[in-house]
Amino acid sequence: MRVALAQMEVVPGRPDINTQTMLRMIEEAKLSRADLIIFPEMAIPGYLLGDTWEQAAFLRDCEYHGRQVIAAAQGITIIFGNIGIDWHKTGDDGRVRKYNAFFIAQNGTLVKTDNFPYPFRIKTLHPNYREFDDTRHFVSSRKLAQEIGRPVEELLSPVSLTISGARLRIGCLLCEDGWSDDYSVKPITITAGYGDVDLFINISSSPFTLGKNNKRHRVFSKQVRETGIPLIYVNNVGVQNNGKTVYSFDGCSTVYNASGEIVACCDAFTEQLKVLDLRLGKDTAGPPIPVPDDTGIDTLYQALEYGTSRFLQSIGIQKVVIGASGGIDSALAAALFAKVLGPDNVLLVNMPSRFNSPTTKNLAAELAQNLGCRYAVASIQDVVDYTVRQLSEAAITQNGALCEPLTITPFITENIQARDRSARILAGMAAAFGGAFTCNANKSELTVGYSTLYGDQAGFFAALADLWKFQIYALGRYMNESVYGRQVIPAAIFDLVPSAELSPEQAVDEGKGDPIIYPYHDYLFRAFVESWHKVTPEEILDWYRQGILAAKIGCEEGLVERLFPNAAVFIQDLERWWKLYSGMAVAKRIQAPPVLALSRRAFGFDHREAQNGPYFTARYLQLKAMLLKEDQN
Numbered sequence: 001m002r003v004a005l006a007q008m009e010v011v012p013g014r015p016d017i018n019t020q021t022m023l024r025m026i027e028e029a030k031l032s033r034a035d036l037i038i039f040p041e042m043a044i045p046g047y048l049l050g051d052t053w054e055q056a057a058f059l060r061d062c063e064y065h066g067r068q069v070i071a072a073a074q075g076i077t078i079i080f081g082n083i084g085i086d087w088h089k090t091g092d093d094g095r096v097r098k099y100n101a102f103f104i105a106q107n108g109t110l111v112k113t114d115n116f117p118y119p120f121r122i123k124t125l126h127p128n129y130r131e132f133d134d135t136r137h138f139v140s141s142r143k144l145a146q147e148i149g150r151p152v153e154e155l156l157s158p159v160s161l162t163i164s165g166a167r168l169r170i171g172c173l174l175c176e177d178g179w180s181d182d183y184s185v186k187p188i189t190i191t192a193g194y195g196d197v198d199l200f201i202n203i204s205s206s207p208f209t210l211g212k213n214n215k216r217h218r219v220f221s222k223q224v225r226e227t228g229i230p231l232i233y234v235n236n237v238g239v240q241n242n243g244k245t246v247y248s249f250d251g252c253s254t255v256y257n258a259s260g261e262i263v264a265c266c267d268a269f270t271e272q273l274k275v276l277d278l279r280l281g282k283d284t285a286g287p288p289i290p291v292p293d294d295t296g297i298d299t300l301y302q303a304l305e306y307g308t309s310r311f312l313q314s315i316g317i318q319k320v321v322i323g324a325s326g327g328i329d330s331a332l333a334a335a336l337f338a339k340v341l342g343p344d345n346v347l348l349v350n351m352p353s354r355f356n357s358p359t360t361k362n363l364a365a366e367l368a369q370n371l372g373c374r375y376a377v378a379s380i381q382d383v384v385d386y387t388v389r390q391l392s393e394a395a396i397t398q399n400g401a402l403c404e405p406l407t408i409t410p411f412i413t414e415n416i417q418a419r420d421r422s423a424r425i426l427a428g429m430a431a432a433f434g435g436a437f438t439c440n441a442n443k444s445e446l447t448v449g450y451s452t453l454y455g456d457q458a459g460f461f462a463a464l465a466d467l468w469k470f471q472i473y474a475l476g477r478y479m480n481e482s483v484y485g486r487q488v489i490p491a492a493i494f495d496l497v498p499s500a501e502l503s504p505e506q507a508v509d510e511g512k513g514d515p516i517i518y519p520y521h522d523y524l525f526r527a528f529v530e531s532w533h534k535v536t537p538e539e540i541l542d543w544y545r546q547g548i549l550a551a552k553i554g555c556e557e558g559l560v561e562r563l564f565p566n567a568a569v570f571i572q573d574l575e576r577w578w579k580l581y582s583g584m585a586v587a588k589r590i591q592a593p594p595v596l597a598l599s600r601r602a603f604g605f606d607h608r609e610a611q612n613g614p615y616f617t618a619r620y621l622q623l624k625a626m627l628l629k630e631d632q633n
Contacts, residue, residue, distance in 0.1 A: 039081060422437070465593075
């Protein structure tokens with residue numbers, strides 16, 4: 001059997017564009033004499049569409065374009081994902097019934113599947129975590145089985161096809177149906193139990209997460225080995241978003257032989273029609289190939305560049321303005337956007353106050369020169385002085401009586417500087433330049449709100465906000481060594497102490513900088529945010545008491561002891577950052593720009609949070625009291 005893996009770029013909310021892509025790939029597959037072409041999950045509408053799913057007109061349009069794909073199934077069998085609609089029933093929300101559906105078309109019509117109420121199969125397992133919200137919109141086969149009074153096992157029987165005169169029995173899976181470890185229903189096990197399945201086909205729309213592809217291979221290979229049934233996995237590429245979080249899709253469509261070995265795979269982040277010959281039970285696509293590793297800095301950069309590039313295209317941004325401070329975050333942002341858009345479309349702006357050192361000002365200019373970007377210097381000191389004076393001298397009255405004037409503290413002045421840079425200079429320059437300005441915040445800063453609302457946390461897009469500081473440094477070196485092949489980010493930037501340079505206490509030439517101790521706090525914050533079972537101060541304090549904290553969170557062994565001479569100092573630090581993380585930082589994150597997701601838990605819709613304020617559990621308070629008492633003894 002000749003199979004075409006149609007790893008297409010899916011444009012969310014554009015069934016017209018996606019259908020044209022599909023029709024083009026179908027014709028290419030026919031020219032390659034393919035018997036079967038397989039498209040991803042939700043190939044026609046896209047997947048992450050928010051409440052667009054509630055538009056009846058959009059649903060009808062998806063059906064209309066689906067009929068075009070079905071009509072093209074002449075001389076080739078087409079498997080594709082689309083929305084399946086039952087206009088005579090409603091879902092739990094009272095709106096028209098919708099299914100995340102697996103369609104099979106032959107001879108210009110849909111294949112009617114045995115023992116199933118629709119001419120398509122539907123998704124069984126609906127993820128309702130991270131970026132997924134399937135139960136909000138779609139009805140699963142589990143719910144359908146309950147409704148019609150039949151065991152779900154009956155709805156998971158294989159589908160019989162005849163391709164090139166040969167009978168083929170396939171198990172139909174949609175994305176999460178292959179990730180069943182934590183579900184009571186196991187679609188692969190149930191379908192394999194029918195005993196005559198020739199092939200599993202998993203059509204997916206699976207967003208990129210660093211290391212996820214390696215895990216997918218482990219999960220799918222194990223399932224294939226246990227069932228002895230080959231599996232074809234087809235994923236899409238492109239970017240989709242749910243408002244606050246932007247996801248790239250890496251594709252990495254893969255064929256597994258009956259032994260669970262990978263015998264073919266598509267390139268990551270590349271639209272590709274891969275045609276191969278497959279004899280079921282044996283492999284004619286070549287010998288097993290190594291599992292592509294997706295945990296390295298090269299993959300992280302590829303996802304960062306691809307996601308940024310595709311997102312800019314999707315919203316029509318062709319020029320950006322970047323605040324260039326002379327630090328590593330803005331330097332990485334500048335190098336990234338210069339690569340994506342070209343240096344002529346990037347304007348770097350250095351905005352010094354009296355607190356900015358000649359060192360950082362010179363490094364910002366050197367960075368712009370190395371990248372070939374446009375560059376400007378716009379001092380903020382006069383305007384900051386005017387604002388401080390204006391606020392201090394503002395006459396405040398109440399019921400006709402004069403009140404005490406406002407006191408503008410050094411801390412308030414720091415925030416005035418940050419807001420002046422973003423809300424005034426960068427926003428104004430972006431408008432004049434015909435583009436938008438970026439948010440250069442990293443994940444460590446976003447975690448604890450170490451940024452100014454409407455200041456350095458402003459911008460149209462936060463490309464770096466799912467990267468810890470150690471990843472920022474690693475990516476900066478990678479861009480010099482592997483992307484540009486020369487030192488575009490000056491070496492001195494890597495050696496500079498990270499600093500906002502907003503006060504004398506942050507003088508970089510004196511070695512003064514951010515209050516965040518990145519080699520430790522990166523890992524502490526990561527435990528708060530990215531652990532599947534959320535880590536709180538209770539677990540952190542318990543691990544500290546046992547002497548296993550470094551091993552648990554992944555920081556350097558011995559670092560905790562060097563930083564904190566006793567439990568009291570450790571607890572003070574822990575509570576400071578936890579209160580910020582679960583307090584004011586939540587309010588700031590809610591108003592932050594969209595974040596490009598790269599990790600297993602990105603801020604935004606991936607990390608859903610409420611403004612409830614900090615909380616310490618009863619056991620944490622017990623551990624704290626015990627450790628402080630031991631300190632005194």
